[in-house]
Structures are given as C-alpha cells and as structure tokens.
Amino acid sequence: MIDTSQLALIVQGDHSLLLDVHNPGFEKARAEISPFAELIKSPEHIHTYRMTPLSLWNAASAGIEEDEIIESLNRLSRFPVPENVIYFVRSTLSRYGLIKVEATEDEGVLFLKSTDLAILTEIAHLKSLKKFLTPGEGGFFMKLMDRGTVKLHLIRAGFPVEDLAPLKSGDPCPINMRETMISGKPLHIRDYQEDAIKAFIGNNKPGTGFGTVVVPCGGGKTVIGMCAMSKIQAKTLILTTNVAAVHQWKRELLDKTDLREEDIGEYTGEKKEIKPVTIGTYQILIWRKDKESEYTHFSLFRKGNWGLIIYDEVHLLPAPVFRVTAEIQAVRRLGLTATLVREDGAEEDVFSLVGPKRYDVPWKELEAGGWIATAWCHELRLDLPDDLKTSYAVADKRLKFRIAAENPHKSHLVLDLIKKHPDDAIMIIGQYVKQLQEMARILGAPLITGKTPNAAREEIYENFRTGRSRIIVVSKVANFAIDLPDASVAIQISGTFGSRQEEAQRLGRILRPKDKDSWFYSLVTRYTVEEQYAANRQQFLTEQGYKYTISLGMEDL
Structure with missing residues (x-):
C-alpha cells in the first residue's frame, strides 16, 4: 500500500496543484509537474501551480502525451485526482493538432x-x-x-x-564549432546543451526548427545558439538586448566557431552591416522618428535571405517586433531565455510567433551538476530614517516606492557588505540614477547607466572582467546578456517594482561557473511598499529552488 505521507502533491478541482515544500517527495514532484504547469505563488510552505491551456500545449509541443501527464498526477497526488481535472487535461490537449x-x-x-x-x-x-x-x-x-x-x-x-508548413533554407553559411577555443582550452558541449539543440532541431521535418529554449543565466545559452547555427549552416540573424550583448556574441562566435571577423556584421545605432552572420539590437529595430512614422529598420528582416533567426532574451522581445515576426514565419527561429515570464503577459505571443517551449532545464539541476555557481540569496531589511517617514506617509504609491528604494541607510549597509567580501568581484545594481551616482561617489567606483557611451561601457566591463576594477555600479542596463564571469557578489539596492524576470536576470549575472559560491543581496526598506514588490520579484527564483534568508541589516549573516 502506498504511504501517502510521502506524496507532496495535492491536485484540486480548480486545476491548481499544491506542493508541500517540507514533504520528502517535493523535489521529485516539482520536477515532474513543471513541464505542464505554471507556478502561481511560492511562499515558505506550500507552492501553488496551475495547469492552463498554454502550459499544456507547451507540454504537447515538447512531445509530452496526455497519458503521461495524467499518470504523473495520479501517481504523485496524495488524494484522488478530481475527475474534472482529468477531463480538463484530455479536453485541452485534444485541441492540440486539430x-x-x-x-x-x-x-x-x-x-x-x-x-x-x-x-x-x-x-x-x-x-x-x-x-x-x-x-x-x-x-x-x-x-x-x-x-x-x-x-x-x-x-x-x-x-x-x-x-507543418516547411521552413525555407536561406542562403548557405558554413559554420563549425571549434574543438579548441582561442584561449587554448578544449570546447566541451554539455549534455543538456546537446539535448536542447536536439529538441529544437527535431527530425528536420515539418513542425520542427522553431521554438524556445529555457536555460538559466550562466548555463551557456549562447553556445546552444551557436550549435544550432552549426547544424543549420545558413545565413543567420541574431537579435539581442544591447550593444554590449552584440559585442559579446561576436566575441563568443570568434572564440568558439570557425567564423572570421569579416563574416560577422553588426546592425546597431553605430553600424549597419549585413554579413552572413548579422547581430543586431532590439532597440535599433523599434527605432522610428516619431510615433506616426514607420519602423525604418524592420527592413533588416528582409535584407538577407535568412535561414535562422535567434532571439536572445526572447522574453524581452518588444511588442512591435511581434508584427514583423508574424511576416517571417517561414524562417527557422530560436528563442533563448532564462525565463519565459513576460511582465506584459504576452507568453501566448512567444508561443505563436517564435515557437513553443522545446526545452527547459531547472536552475538547481545545473547548480547540482556544477554548471552554474551555488548561490546564496539574502534579503536585508532596514528602517526608513525618521526624517523621511512623514514624506513617505503622505506620498502616492509610486513615490512611496521611490522613497523606500532610495533609503539613504542603504549606502551604509553596502559598505558593510563590501567589508564582508574583501576578495570578491562585486556588482551594485539599482534602478534610480541619482542613487547610483551617490553610491559610485562614495565607493569611488565606475558607474554604468543608460547614458554611458557604448565605448565607455565596454572599457568598464573589460576592467571588471580582468580585475582592474573590483567593484562596479550599474543600472538596469546590465540586467541582460552581459557576461561577467568573475562576478561573485551582487548587491541590489533598488529594483523595478515587482519584476520577476529582473530578479532572475540580476542573480544570473553572478552564476557563471567558478570555484567559489556566489552571493545575492537585496536591500529592502521594511514596513514599506518595497517589501511587497520584493516578495513578487523573488517569486520566480523561489520556484527555482532558491531560498531567501531575511535579516535585519547585517544580523545573522
């Protein structure tokens, strides 16, 4: 007879799935339901998932059969699975392929x-x-x-x-992965990267060659993209978040493939090159003179006979790009991301226009395998100064958040944390430029904001990578697609309201594999709206298995 006390899952009639965090079967159950259910909330004791049509259709796209899902629910559930839930699964999945x-x-x-x-x-x-x-x-x-x-x-x-309509081949572009990188180290494609590539390429028959791969920050999404290019051997357009990411892609391509400098073009505000492999930014695509004008650079999609388009950080794909994406459905397309969470709720758009989720690997699974660093997450709470409490009390909600986020006590706490990590490379990340400028002044550290010229950004990042700078202060421009392999401490002094994707990306800046653990600190003013937004930002990471230790200042650290 089955010992139901060892079963962590409770299936409810409203299609929600409750997971008991303290049950011995928690990890196994979470791994099994994640491919077909979406996380709703994840407080300390019970995590809530929900099966939705989109979550089930994503599972179907990945080859998961309805009988597999129902068998998992029946086997993992502490109580009998409600009949209406079984019907919902069968009815929803029966629509896929009709x-x-x-x-x-x-x-x-x-x-x-x-x-x-x-x-x-x-x-x-x-x-x-x-x-x-x-x-x-x-x-x-x-x-x-x-x-x-x-x-x-x-x-x-x-x-x-x-x-099932076929995809066009595009112009040929020979590209092969190196066996040895320019650094002299051997290039090793990890098992999960090979699995992701196979899931994307499929059997090369209709219905394959498009979709999204979800791999944690630091897990080598760029390598997956390059391997896809080497399999397809066609002219490729790569779109990413900013100029620094363009340069990073170019460095990686030159380091890990046999492409030459003259094979790779940049399509940014500074350059407009079309080459066999062209790397551009989302910003240049959505630039226009005014709100009434056409998007001048959408023509990039038609300037080359592309055989593959790679959308880096696809969860950030700007809404206007969806329109032109709809016109290029005949091209193989690969979305790369650490999280499919979109703050605008447009996950359906990614499913339809880029492609369904083809592969997903849990963050903690890569951590356990040593592929990303072990990370410790701490939320440090501190009081608002007495002289700001009246201003906070009479402010509207948006201003309340800013007052709490710019709490001047945070600078003292940053100094204490830096003393605690005397040998670590440290990133201080925030939302408000005035606050960051003051932090950079106190520390005598370089600052990167949206107004920092690209050349200056590159120099600061390079100094940080090589150890000439141990501390840098960055705004949200550093959230995405920046490779800073030696960063081991991130101190978040303010965030973007309740953005779950931002918290994941910021932690990702310090997860590159290294010989020591990484530390993520989020400074939050207690008894303010900042606490509420911080809880929402943490939702995605707690679902991934990360736990936040909450302390008052430096207590208990």
Whole structure:
C-alpha cells in the first residue's frame, strides 16, 4: 500500500496543484509537474501551480502525451485526482493538432485545415480572421506572410495551431564549432546543451526548427545558439538586448566557431552591416522618428535571405517586433531565455510567433551538476530614517516606492557588505540614477547607466572582467546578456517594482561557473511598499529552488 505521507502533491478541482515544500517527495514532484504547469505563488510552505491551456500545449509541443501527464498526477497526488481535472487535461490537449497549417503548390499560400467541421465553422465566424482567410474545401487558404498573425488570433481563441508548413533554407553559411577555443582550452558541449539543440532541431521535418529554449543565466545559452547555427549552416540573424550583448556574441562566435571577423556584421545605432552572420539590437529595430512614422529598420528582416533567426532574451522581445515576426514565419527561429515570464503577459505571443517551449532545464539541476555557481540569496531589511517617514506617509504609491528604494541607510549597509567580501568581484545594481551616482561617489567606483557611451561601457566591463576594477555600479542596463564571469557578489539596492524576470536576470549575472559560491543581496526598506514588490520579484527564483534568508541589516549573516 502506498504511504501517502510521502506524496507532496495535492491536485484540486480548480486545476491548481499544491506542493508541500517540507514533504520528502517535493523535489521529485516539482520536477515532474513543471513541464505542464505554471507556478502561481511560492511562499515558505506550500507552492501553488496551475495547469492552463498554454502550459499544456507547451507540454504537447515538447512531445509530452496526455497519458503521461495524467499518470504523473495520479501517481504523485496524495488524494484522488478530481475527475474534472482529468477531463480538463484530455479536453485541452485534444485541441492540440486539430488545426494544422500546411504548404500548398503556390509558394506564397498556405492552407489551414481541420477534420472537425465544428471548429472550421467557429473559425469562419471569427471576425478577427475574416480578412486573412479564404474558404476552401476542408479549411482556409491564407497568405504566407499572415502565418504568424493567424496562429496568434487562433491561440487567443483557444485553438493552438500545429504548424507543418516547411521552413525555407536561406542562403548557405558554413559554420563549425571549434574543438579548441582561442584561449587554448578544449570546447566541451554539455549534455543538456546537446539535448536542447536536439529538441529544437527535431527530425528536420515539418513542425520542427522553431521554438524556445529555457536555460538559466550562466548555463551557456549562447553556445546552444551557436550549435544550432552549426547544424543549420545558413545565413543567420541574431537579435539581442544591447550593444554590449552584440559585442559579446561576436566575441563568443570568434572564440568558439570557425567564423572570421569579416563574416560577422553588426546592425546597431553605430553600424549597419549585413554579413552572413548579422547581430543586431532590439532597440535599433523599434527605432522610428516619431510615433506616426514607420519602423525604418524592420527592413533588416528582409535584407538577407535568412535561414535562422535567434532571439536572445526572447522574453524581452518588444511588442512591435511581434508584427514583423508574424511576416517571417517561414524562417527557422530560436528563442533563448532564462525565463519565459513576460511582465506584459504576452507568453501566448512567444508561443505563436517564435515557437513553443522545446526545452527547459531547472536552475538547481545545473547548480547540482556544477554548471552554474551555488548561490546564496539574502534579503536585508532596514528602517526608513525618521526624517523621511512623514514624506513617505503622505506620498502616492509610486513615490512611496521611490522613497523606500532610495533609503539613504542603504549606502551604509553596502559598505558593510563590501567589508564582508574583501576578495570578491562585486556588482551594485539599482534602478534610480541619482542613487547610483551617490553610491559610485562614495565607493569611488565606475558607474554604468543608460547614458554611458557604448565605448565607455565596454572599457568598464573589460576592467571588471580582468580585475582592474573590483567593484562596479550599474543600472538596469546590465540586467541582460552581459557576461561577467568573475562576478561573485551582487548587491541590489533598488529594483523595478515587482519584476520577476529582473530578479532572475540580476542573480544570473553572478552564476557563471567558478570555484567559489556566489552571493545575492537585496536591500529592502521594511514596513514599506518595497517589501511587497520584493516578495513578487523573488517569486520566480523561489520556484527555482532558491531560498531567501531575511535579516535585519547585517544580523545573522
């Protein structure tokens, strides 16, 4: 007879899944349900997940069968699984694959089909699709350029589309991974990186070659992108978050592949090069003279006969880019991210326009394997100075947050933390420029903000990498796609309200594998709204298995 006390999962009739953190079966259950359920909240004792249509369709896209999901629920649940939950899983997953997109003899036309007459009737009556679809026998004809838009409207209506139309090859671009990097060290592709590449490439048949790979910061997402390029061997467009990330991609490509300097172009505010491999920024794509003007640089998508587009930090893909992404559905596309959490709730857009989640590896799994550093997370709470309490009391919520975030006591706490880590490379990260300027002045440390010229940023990052600077102060421009392998301490003096993705990215700056542990400190003013926002920011990381120790100042550290 099964000992139900060893079962951590409770399945509820509202499709929520409760996990007992203290149960011996917690880790196993969390690993099994994560591919098909979304985290809702994760306080100390009970974590709450929920199965949603999108979470189940992502699972189906990754090849997980409905019987596997139901078997897991029945085996892991402490109590019998409610019948309506079983029905929900079967009903939701039965929709996946009912609608397919296939090629036609006309290169510029696709066919949307279904064997279910009721579904075809419902689609025919969707006002949002009328201008894109032309009725045909057993389905609808649509233009190739409307492929993504149609898929997006359908998933919002509750119909995921299985896209079986072939992808174009693009111009050839020979690229091979080096066996030995420029540094002289051997290049080793990790097992999980190979698994991610296989999941993305698939069997090279229709329905494969597009999707999203979720790997923790420091886990080598760039290597996965380069390996995909070496498999596809086609002209590639790489889009990333900022110029520093463009230069980092270029360094990595030259270090780990046989591409030459002349094979790689930069498409930024400073340069407009189109090469066999072109690396650009999201910012340049969405630049325009004014709100009424066209996006001048969207033409980049059509300037090259691309065979692969890589979206780095795909969870940050700006909404305007989704429009043009809809027009290039015939190109292989790979999204790379540490978290699919989007603060604008547009996860469905990523699913439809870039592709479903093909691979996901838990942060703690990579930590256990030594692939990313062991990290210790601490929230340090401190009081608001007496002379600011009246101003705080009468302020609106946004100003309350700023007053709490800029608490002047935080600078003293930063100094104490620096003394605690005399031999570590330290990043001090914040939201407000005035606060960061004061912190940089006190420490005599270099400062990077959005106004720091790219050349100056590169010099500061390089000095930090090589040890010429032990401490740097950075704004949110350093949240994403910056490789600082020797950073082992991050001190967050202020954050962006309740952004879960930001907390994950900031921790990721110190997770590059190294011989010692990493430390993440978040300074929070207690009895203020900053406590509430801090709790929300921590949600994603606590789900990943990280625990925050909460202390008053330097107590208990």
